[in-house]
Amino acid sequence: MSTTSSYGFRPTRLFTALIMLAIVIAALYIGFDLLRAQAVPERTDALAKFAQSVFDNATPAGKLINGIFAILLGVGGMAALFWAANGVVEELPETPKRWLLPYVFVGPMAVLLIFLYIIPTIRTVILSFYDRDGEIFVGLQNYIDTFTVSDMWDSFRNTILWIVLGTFFCVSLGLLIATLADRSKFETVARAIVFMPMAISFVGAAVIFRFIYYYAPEGSNQIGLLNAIVTTLGGEPQAWLQYNQPWNNLWLIIVVVWMQTGFCMVIFSAALKGVPEELLEAGRIDGATELRIFFNILLPYIWGTIVTVTTTIIIFMLKIFDLVMGMTGGQFSTEVIGTQFYRQLFANRNIGWGAAIATLLLIAVIPVMAYNLRQLAQNRK
Amino acid sequence: MKSYSRNKRTSSLIVNISLALICFLWILPTIGLLVSSFRTSRAIAESGWWYILPHQAWVKISEMPAPTGTDPDKPITIEGVSATFEQFRAGVEANGKRLKWEGNRRLGTIFVEEQRWTMDTRFTLDNYRAVILGDQFQEKQADGTSRQIQGNDIGPSMINTAVVAIPSTILPILIAAFAAYAFSWMNFIGRKILFVAVVALLVVPLQVAMVPILRDFARLEINGSYLAVWLAHVTFGLPLATYLLYNYISQLPRETMEAAYIDGASHFTTFTRLVLPLSVPALASFAIFQFIWVWNDFLVSLIFLGPSGNLRVMTARLTDMIGSRGQDWHYLTAGAFVTMLVPLIVFFSMQRYFIRGLLAGSVKG
Numbered sequence: 041m042s043t044t045s046s047y048g049f050r051p052t053r054l055f056t057a058l059i060m061l062a063i064v065i066a067a068l069y070i071g072f073d074l075l076r077a078q079a080v081p082e083r084t085d086a087l088a089k090f091a092q093s094v095f096d097n098a099t100p101a102g103k104l105i106n107g108i109f110a111i112l113l114g115v116g117g118m119a120a121l122f123w124a125a126n127g128v129v130e131e132l133p134e135t136p137k138r139w140l141l142p143y144v145f146v147g148p149m150a151v152l153l154i155f156l157y158i159i160p161t162i163r164t165v166i167l168s169f170y171d172r173d174g175e176i177f178v179g180l181q182n183y184i185d186t187f188t189v190s191d192m193w194d195s196f197r198n199t200i201l202w203i204v205l206g207t208f209f210c211v212s213l214g215l216l217i218a219t220l221a222d223r224s225k226f227e228t229v230a231r232a233i234v235f236m237p238m239a240i241s242f243v244g245a246a247v248i249f250r251f252i253y254y255y256a257p258e259g260s261n262q263i264g265l266l267n268a269i270v271t272t273l274g275g276e277p278q279a280w281l282q283y284n285q286p287w288n289n290l291w292l293i294i295v296v297v298w299m300q301t302g303f304c305m306v307i308f309s310a311a312l313k314g315v316p317e318e319l320l321e322a323g324r325i326d327g328a329t330e331l332r333i334f335f336n337i338l339l340p341y342i343w344g345t346i347v348t349v350t351t352t353i354i355i356f357m358l359k360i361f362d363l364v365m366g367m368t369g370g371q372f373s374t375e376v377i378g379t380q381f382y383r384q385l386f387a388n389r390n391i392g393w394g395a396a397i398a399t400l401l402l403i404a405v406i407p408v409m410a411y412n413l414r415q416l417a418q419n420r421k
Numbered sequence: 422m423k424s425y426s427r428n429k430r431t432s433s434l435i436v437n438i439s440l441a442l443i444c445f446l447w448i449l450p451t452i453g454l455l456v457s458s459f460r461t462s463r464a465i466a467e468s469g470w471w472y473i474l475p476h477q478a479w480v481k482i483s484e485m486p487a488p489t490g491t492d493p494d495k496p497i498t499i500e501g502v503s504a505t506f507e508q509f510r511a512g513v514e515a516n517g518k519r520l521k522w523e524g525n526r527r528l529g530t531i532f533v534e535e536q537r538w539t540m541d542t543r544f545t546l547d548n549y550r551a552v553i554l555g556d557q558f559q560e561k562q563a564d565g566t567s568r569q570i571q572g573n574d575i576g577p578s579m580i581n582t583a584v585v586a587i588p589s590t591i592l593p594i595l596i597a598a599f600a601a602y603a604f605s606w607m608n609f610i611g612r613k614i615l616f617v618a619v620v621a622l623l624v625v626p627l628q629v630a631m632v633p634i635l636r637d638f639a640r641l642e643i644n645g646s647y648l649a650v651w652l653a654h655v656t657f658g659l660p661l662a663t664y665l666l667y668n669y670i671s672q673l674p675r676e677t678m679e680a681a682y683i684d685g686a687s688h689f690t691t692f693t694r695l696v697l698p699l700s701v702p703a704l705a706s707f708a709i710f711q712f713i714w715v716w717n718d719f720l721v722s723l724i725f726l727g728p729s730g731n732l733r734v735m736t737a738r739l740t741d742m743i744g745s746r747g748q749d750w751h752y753l754t755a756g757a758f759v760t761m762l763v764p765l766i767v768f769f770s771m772q773r774y775f776i777r778g779l780l781a782g783s784v785k786g
Binding site for chain 1: 432433436437439440441443444447448449450451453454457465466467468469470471576577580581583584587588591592595596597599600602603604607608609611612615616617618619620621622623624625626628629630631632633634636637641642643646647648651652653655656657659660663687688689692713716717718719720723724731736739740743744747750753754756757758760761764765767768769772776779780
């Protein structure tokens with residue numbers, strides 16, 4: 041193990057370490073500029089020309105070279121930066137070293153969180169009081185607009201539908217399946233099957249369920265599963281995603297319930313395992329039915345977990361975006377807050393509105409944030 | 422006691438049956454996708470994917486030339502069955518057989534069909550070839566002709582997804598592990614407030630930070646490059662990574678750490694030689710979680726890499742296909758399955774770690 045620190049302060053070694061750090065930073069800068077140059081085709085300097093000729097992204101081979109280079113640069117560069125920065129601080133005299141070393145360790149995280157998360161969040165709140173280009177102060181106008189325009193109302197209503205129905209179905213189905221699985225020999229298989237959709241992307245899930253909901257006019261082959269079932273039972277085929285607004289949102293919510301129930305189930309399963317067996321036996325000996333045991337013993341015991349899972353799912357439903365884009369693209373009044381954020385920002389190029397919608401999302405999670413921070417303060421004590 | 426155990430047996434039967442039913446419902450959508458992705462476009466257009474199961478259907482047992490020069494106004498008689506041309510087109514049933522007129526009125530063929538048990542086995546790998554590669558190829562149409570089709574190019578966008586996902590998984594772990602070590606075993610000014618920030622950011626939707634970041638990145642001219650997506654993914658993954666790894670690293674036995682310091686090990690050596698190897702379970706849990714999340718992400722790469730162009734990721738490409746090939750189920754299902762392949766492999770091979778990561782993360786609320 042390295043014991044450099046015990047040799048005391050040596051200026052020449054510090055100088056070498058500084059040179060190393062400078063080399064790493066310079067190499068990182070050049071490497072990143074190579075990556076960046078590809079995104080700016082109008083650049084004509086030597087570096088950009090080199091990047092554009094070596095990393096020809098139009099061919100799979102060039103793409104592969106570029107990809108490997110990028111991965112090595114990103115991962116290796118960060119590791120080298122930690123190593124070199126530590127090298128410099130290690131060569132400092134004892135007191136400044138003890139002061140500075142923690143910031144080598146925590147620094148990159150702090151810099152990223154402050155400059156790419158905390159400050160932007162504050163700036164978003166400020167931007168929400170400015171006009172569509174983010175230049176003229178308009179006060180509360182963006183908020184007034186978002187609350188008075190009718191398609192925004194649609195998306196507020198739909199997001200509430202998502203939060204209420206989606207969360208309810210995810211949590212209750214997850215609890216049901218976890219309870220069933222807990223009493224079955226096939227627990228592992230059942231859990232893997234219900235959990236699997238979590239590994240599928242929203243866009244992939246959108247394809248799966250668009251196919252299930254697929255509508256062909258009456259009389260033609262119903263290749264969509266749902267309409268095939270409906271017509272076999274003697275009903276008329278339906279365009280599920282388009283008619284019966286706003287309840288067509290339900291067909292989208294079902295997809296996310298299919299994907300997220302596994303998450304709830306896994307967490308509830310673990311919580312149920314923590315319920316002491318004696319408690320359940322005592323209930324059974326007293327002659328309580330399984331239903332009563334569930335409601336009077338299990339449910340109160342895991343109530344804390346239920347609250348945690350419910351808030352996690354609510355926050356998740358609040359941010360729904362990909363699935364709606366994949367299923368309907370927001371048509372047929374299925375727009376939600378997440379898609380409106382994207383639409384206002386990009387399709388309408390309205391920064392003020394985009395920021396206002398994002399701020400509303402922030403306000404919605406503040407109670408949960410406050411609760412978490414209070415928990416943290418209590419744990420500290 | 423006897424009735425108790427019988428009750429127990431019936432209730433466990435009910436439990437297992439309902440569980441089996443739920444599992445069947447849960448796996449059905451994915452099976453439908455998988456089966457359809459291997460069926461020919463013609464098979465998909467003609468029948469639902471469940472027709473690959475044994476079912477009763479009309480199967481052709483013989484054929485004969487259709488009668489010619491028939492009177493358009495009068496019923497036609499074939500094999501002792503009289504019906505109009507339109508009825509024959511749709512198929513006329515008689516004595517357990519069905520006569521069906523294929524082709525047009527003047528030049529047709531009569532198919533004699535019988536109800537038989539059959540399976541639809543028109544499978545192909547062409548869908549995958551057409552979806553993964555980007556070159557031109559011939560595709561047989563439902564009507565028998567073929568047409569030139571441009572491939573869907575998902576293969577190259579898979580490389581893009583990998584280049585986005587691998588650093589976006591490793592970097593937050595690296596950065597967060599260093600930070601978690603500092604939070605656990607070092608004293609510094611700002612430690613408390615930084616940790617409070619980490620916990621607070623756990624629930625902040627990433628959309629909230631996106632607008633200003635996008636403007637900054639535009640100024641730095643890095644929008645549309647991997648750099649921009651990495652920075653975004655790494656930052657958005659950091660709060661959870663730091664929180665999870667802190668919970669783990671701060672629980673490592675104090676004596677082990679102190680023994681290392683007494684041996685003269687620097688913090689850096691202790692971290693790389695001792696803490697990182699000991700934290701592998703926690704690192705793996707977060708890695709799988711983050712990898713699947715980034716691989717499946719659509720919003721972040723859509724915003725920072727753009728909806729088109731050479732670097733776009735698989736989810737963006739697939740969304741594009743939903744728009745442009747919305748009815749071509751043979752392509753869409755194959756494309757969707759290609760995008761799902763890697764996360765599913767990761768998921769099934771490392772499910773245990775994935776679940777552990779979820780459990781640790783669920784504490785966050």
